[in-house]
C-alpha cells in the first residue's frame with residue numbers, strides 16, 4: 001500500500017507525540033505542526049508540489065493528506081477559516097477537530113462546513129482508528145461509484161458498507177466488497193476478535209442475536225478473515241422455503257428426481273464447496289431435515305435427491321438464529337445433537353440498546369454512507385434530532401436505525417437531519433407540513449442558549465432531566481401551546497401529554 005499521510009495540528013507536545021506514535025505504528029506517515037499560523041501553508045506547499053491539484057486517487061499517497069487532526073485551541077489557528085481553505089484546495093482531505101470543551105454551536109458549524117468529525121478531549125486512539133476506517137470506506141465507496149457506475153454487483157456495499165482484509169467471492173463467484181463492521185463497543189470488539197481468531201479453523205459457528213443486530217454481517221466477516229475468503233460465501237435462509245424445496249436447495253437434485261426436476265441442480269453445499277455456507281434462521285428448519293443436515297456435517301458428503309453417489313464437500317458452516325435455540329430444543333423443535341455440532345463456536349451479538357456507544361457512530365456512518373449513495377449533501381444531524389433518536393428503543397436494532405437514517409437523509413432539506421426527518425413512529429405525520437421551519441430552527445438554537453452549552457445541559461442530570469428541560473423550554477417558547485410544542489419537538493401530542501403527566505407524577 002502506498003504511504004498514507006496524516007497531519008496533526010496542536011500545541012500540546014505530549015498529545016502530538018502519542019498520536020504520532022500510534023498512527024506510525026499502524027503504518028501512517030505523520031507530520032505535525034504546533035503553530036496555527038503555519039497550518040494553511042503546510043497544506044498549500046503540498047499543493048505546490050502537486051500542480052495538478054487534488055485528486056481522489058492521490059489522497060494520502062504522496063502529497064495530499066488523507067486526514068488532518070486539528071486541535072481547535074491551537075494558538076493562531078482559526079478552525080473555520082482553515083476548514084474552508086482546506087476544502088477549497090484539498091477537497092478530498094478530511095479534517096477531524098478536537099477540543100477541550102464541548103462547544104455545540106462551533107461543532108455544528110464545523111460539521112456543516114464539511115468537518116469529518118468533532119471529538120472532545122481526551123480522545124482515544126480507537127476513536128481515530130474508527131474514523132480512519134470510516135474515511136477509507138467512504139473513499140472506497142465513492143471511488144467504487146466513480147469506477148463502477150451501472151455495476152449491479154454491489155449488493156453487499158448497499159447492504160452495509162461491507163469491507164475487509166481479504167477479497168471475497170459471493171455465491172456467483174464474483175469478487176464482492178469487503179465487510180466493515182462499525183462498533184466501539186467492548187463486547188462487540190471481543191466478539192469480533194474471537195471471530196477473527198477462529199476464522200481460519202473449520203469449526204462450525206452459531207451466531208445468536210436479535211433481528212437486525214448484524215448476524216449475517218458477522219458471518220461474512222468470519223468468511224472474509226478465513227483462508228476460504230477467495231472461495232464462495234453462500235447464504236441460505238432456512239425460513240424462506242417450504243421443506244421439500246429447502247431440501248433440494250441444500251443438497252441439490254438429479255434430473256427427474258421429482259416432478260418438476262427438469263434439470264440436474266447443484267445444492268448450496270456443492271456451490272459452497274471450499275467456502276462457507278451461511279444457514280440463516282436455522283431453527284426454522286424442519287426436524288427431519290435437521291437429521292439430514294447433521295449427517296452431511298458429520299460425514300462431509302451430500303446425497304443429491306435422486307443421486308446415486310454421495311458427493312464429497314468441504315464446507316464451513318456458519319448458522320444463525322434470532323430465536324432462543326435452547327427453548328426450541330426443550331420444545332422438541334430443534335435437535336440437540338445438531339445444536340452441539342453447530343455450536344462449536346458460539347457467538348452472541350448484543351442488541352443495539354446495550355451498545356449505547358455505537359448509536360452515534362452508526363448514525364454518522366449511515367449518514368455518510370447514504371449521502372454518498374444517494375448523492376445528498378447531508379453532513380450530520382441537529383443535537384435535537386440526535387436526542388430524539390437516542391430515546392428510541394430500536395427493537396429492530398441496527399437494521400431499524402439504518403432504515404431510519406436512510407429515510408432521513410432522503411428527507412433532509414439542509415445539511416443536517418432535523419427531528420421531523422426521522423419520522424418516528426409516534427410522530428404525527430398527517431399535518432407534518434404545518435411545521436414552521438423557522439420556528440423549529442429558532443427553538444433548536446434556543447436549546448444551547450437555555451443551557452448555554454451541552455456541558456451545562458449535561459450537568460442537569462439524567463437524560464430524563466435533560467428531556468424534561470428541553471420540553472419545558474419548548475413549551476415556554478410556544479406560550480404553553482402543546483400542539484405547536486409537540487411539532488417543534490418532533491413528537492406526537494400524545495407523547496408530549498404522557499411525558500408531562502410523568503413529570504407531574506414525579507413531583
Ligand SMILES: Nc1ncnc2c1ncn2[C@@H]1O[C@H](COP(=O)(O)OP(=O)(O)OP(=O)(O)O)[C@@H](O)[C@H]1O
Pocket residue numbers: 159160161180181182183209210211212213214215216217218322398399402
Ligand atoms: N455494526 C454494523 N456496522 C455497519 N452496518 C451494520 C452493523 N450491524 C448491522 N449492520 C447493517 O444492518 C443491517 C442488518 O444486519 P444483518 O442483516 O447482518 O442482521 P441480522 O442479525 O442478520 O438480521 P436478521 O435477524 O433480521 O436477519 C445490514 O444492512 C447490515 O449491513
Ligand SMILES: [Mg+2]
Pocket residue numbers: 215216280
Ligand atoms: Mg439475517
